[in-house]
Amino acid sequence: MPSPISRRDAVIAIAAAAAAPRVLARSAPLAPAIPAPSPLGLELPVADLTLPPLPYAFNALEPFIDAETMEIHHDRHHKAYIDNANKALAGTPWADKPAGQIIANLEELPDDKRTAIRNNLGGHVNHAMFWTLMAPPSGGTPGAALSKAITSAFNTFDGFKEKFAAAAASRFGSGWAWLVVKGGALAICSTANQDTPLMGEKIAGCAGTPILGLDVWEHAYYLKYRNKRADYITAWWNVVNWPAVEARYAEAMK
Numbered sequence: 001m002p003s004p005i006s007r008r009d010a011v012i013a014i015a016a017a018a019a020a021p022r023v024l025a026r027s028a029p030l031a032p033a034i035p036a037p038s039p040l041g042l043e044l045p046v047a048d049l050t051l052p053p054l055p056y057a058f059n060a061l062e063p064f065i066d067a068e069t070m071e072i073h074h075d076r077h078h079k080a081y082i083d084n085a086n087k088a089l090a091g092t093p094w095a096d097k098p099a100g101q102i103i104a105n106l107e108e109l110p111d112d113k114r115t116a117i118r119n120n121l122g123g124h125v126n127h128a129m130f131w132t133l134m135a136p137p138s139g140g141t142p143g144a145a146l147s148k149a150i151t152s153a154f155n156t157f158d159g160f161k162e163k164f165a166a167a168a169a170s171r172f173g174s175g176w177a178w179l180v181v182k183g184g185a186l187a188i189c190s191t192a193n194q195d196t197p198l199m200g201e202k203i204a205g206c207a208g209t210p211i212l213g214l215d216v217w218e219h220a221y222y223l224k225y226r227n228k229r230a231d232y233i234t235a236w237w238n239v240v241n242w243p244a245v246e247a248r249y250a251e252a253m254k
């Protein structure tokens with residue numbers, strides 16, 4: 001008779017075993033903490049962009065987001081956005097301009113570069129932020145300042161979650177749901193494809209400084225959740241890195 005170990009226990013045991021070498025490696029000098037908010041590389045010339053390392057193991061977000069999805073999402077999808085952004089601007093003066101400046105001024109790009117940069121540099125900026133907005137499940141909640149801003153804008157924390165989840169669920173096709181700081185207040189919106197609120201209202205249909213974002217492309221959830229985007233959204237709340245969101249909120253309010 002098989003031992004009565006639950007699937008959840010098994011997942012935890014596997015995750016612990018996989019995490020062990022990282023713990024040992026850290027008994028050497030401690031790796032510097034990831035600054036929060038960690039830089040998005042917006043100040044870097046596009047030609048110098050590289051794939052930022054995932055700040056945790058591929059399996060760190062289990063059981064809510066599976067390791068295979070994380071590996072493909074980070075190592076292949078995110079890398080492709082960077083490679084394609086580099087390729088699109090290679091040999092042009094735009095390659096030496098800071099990524100953040102280009103993202104905020106897409107209309108200045110030559111017509112034959114604009115779509116590739118909108119999709120791929122947008123993809124890089126969105127994913128660089130997304131990885132930092134998640135962390136191993138801690139059951140955490142927003143700190144005092146952000147909690148106050150959330151209840152001020154959405155009445156209750158549950159009300160905020162419902163509205164954000166609705167923005168994520170109702171985005172047709174591929175895109176993102178966002179919590180942004182705009183004019184000193186919080187707002188929720190969504191964008192299509194790899195558009196970011198940093199591109200501005202005219203292009204992205206949503207503007208402000210993003211402090212929380214949820215990727216609702218099928219590549220973010222289809223292996224585990226298949227077509228059930230709503231289940232992925234519900235599970236994702238368990239891995240939100242609230243201290244990182246709080247830090248972005250503080251930075252955006254400066």
Ligand code: MN
Pocket residue numbers: 073077127215217219220
């Ligand atoms: Mn993605």
